[in-house]
Amino acid sequence: MKIIKRDDLLKHKPLIIGGPCAVESRIQINEAAGKLVKMGVKILRCQLWKPRTDPDSFQGIGLAGLKFLLEIKNKYNVLIATEITDKDQIAKTQGVADILWVGARNMQNFELLKALGKDKRPVILKRGLISTIDEWIGASKYIGSDRVILCERGIRTGADSMRFTMDINGLLVAKYDHNMPVIIDPSHTAGRADMVPYLAYAGIAAGADGIVVEVHPQPEKALSDATQQITPEVFKEVISKVNAIYKLRHQKEFAITHFGAKEKVQPGKKPTKTLLFLAVSDRVGILKDILTVFSDYDINLSKLESQPGKQGSWDYAFEVEANSNASEPRLIQALSILKKLCVIIKILGEY
Template sequence: MLIVMEHHATQAQIDAVAARIRELGYEPLPIPGANRVAIGVLGNRGYVDEEPFRDLAGIQELIHVTKPYKLASRDFHPEDTVVRIGTVEVAWHRPPVIIAGPCAVESREQTLAAARAVKAAGGRVLRGGAFKPRTSPHSFQGLGEEGLEILAEARAETGLAVVTEVMRIDQIERVAEVADCLQVGARNMQNFDLLRALGEAGRPVLLKRGLSATLEEWLAAAEYIVASGNDQVILCERGIRTFERALRNTLDLGVVPWLRQVTHLPVIVDPSHALGRRDLVPPLARAAWAVGACGIMVEVHPDPARALSDGPQSMDPEGFAALCAELDRLGALLDAAAP
């Protein structure tokens, strides 16, 4: 439930409503607004009866919120959340951010070369998997601890912030020593124990959409992190599995403007994993820019033909630099056309 107070409600009236919420065994969440205060009711597992609030002064409206993602919704948090990855800000009302790098950390030379290319082209955050979940147990699984050390060196040399995936709760502390942002992969989107632990990790979280997840399931997964004390969550659309098999996945760009309406959490797009083909990454990256995404995440490898993971979808440094230049031009056009 969301309790909207009158614009002239006194602090004593607001406190009385919060006290009544606690008496009922729930938790009040004051939500200050420009003209009035609203109070969210948290902790209920079903319908909240309106009757206990009928005799309280200063209430304008009682709104029943049935979404399973209250804290991630604009109902409870109308203002955009700014997620800070190091010094990089990701938010709906900020310029879009480019996150790029290899799918997997394969070697020191490969990762440093990719990081230099990302930096030179205008990327702000380096991505790279030290721990890699793969469909086949025989595929390259990443370098683990050695990969984290290489990412730390790349950050020290280039100044780029780092995002890398964490797969298990027992990895969080070690990965957080290196990474500025902890990624949850599509396969772990509903690993609820991991999500709760990440809510207490003290690092921003990049939450990828599950392979066949609905938008409600995705936002509910984000709710686990936010409800555990961490509102620094970025949602990443990376395509979903549908009946169509011409491409690796179906990239759902329509979620970007829709999510901007319903959640304060920023949303970025990963065209590399959605498509699986590097030649299709630039047009979909431009499309993500155009529909208002808060950023994109692109795979870049110094020698895609020799990549140990996702070579066909990885851009080489030259192609990535050209894409960044295109996005700069597109951004200028969109800014000029904005009302």
């Protein structure tokens, strides 16, 4: 099985991942897969193992379900994402699961994380129920941050209006301060199906890179989390609106406002400039090294502004206006070199 890279997944944002809370039977997962693939879903959540608070509740069908996943993988040409609850399951899912998954309750199961670090597949890492952002980021490093997609699934707070509270603040800090891709799980946050679409829209509008949603052909008959699973028909509408919101976030006509700068991007024109955010650790010669990279690739800079860092992961940030389209090979090559010099690199926009 060809191993797909995390960054290849992220070329197709927003990430749309859907599927039932748990694989219950061959018939159920085939029905779900057929309906989801028909609406364009490329990644299916297919959980074989379910850590449950209640020992008498449905725990998943385990290894017996691998043959069902292989069947739908081959039949529909989709990617399979499945949760790993024990390090012994990692090797057994090879050849079937394209994306591994660490649930909230295992976010700090360090032996499991270390074992996953020896694998090469992308990993979705859910945030623990009461974990801080630093703990979440720290957990990702056990696996290898360049293979991890973080998932904000809601945390426990003093609020009791829904099952959990979606931490939009934390999502943004993980995404922008730590340069990590973050998707959201509105199903577990809400705990009720009617609120899942609205939380999905809010998360994408705020900056999330995608969604993972529990979708069941017949939610009322689900063996676990029946109250929070939505139907494929509802999910189809969610996907449409999520894509629209994401497109709105990234459309060319917007005002870039950062460090006090403001430029109006005109629609219909090919961008000629790229605005970059570069965060670095303080050392003698760092700015000279950065400027040398741009010079080596014949990229002229029309603006360079600096600002001291506001948190411990970096000391200074530079806003750089490069006279180059972001898709030009020379800028792409320059950024690949700059990644070795910078703590964080972000493309803020083109115009």
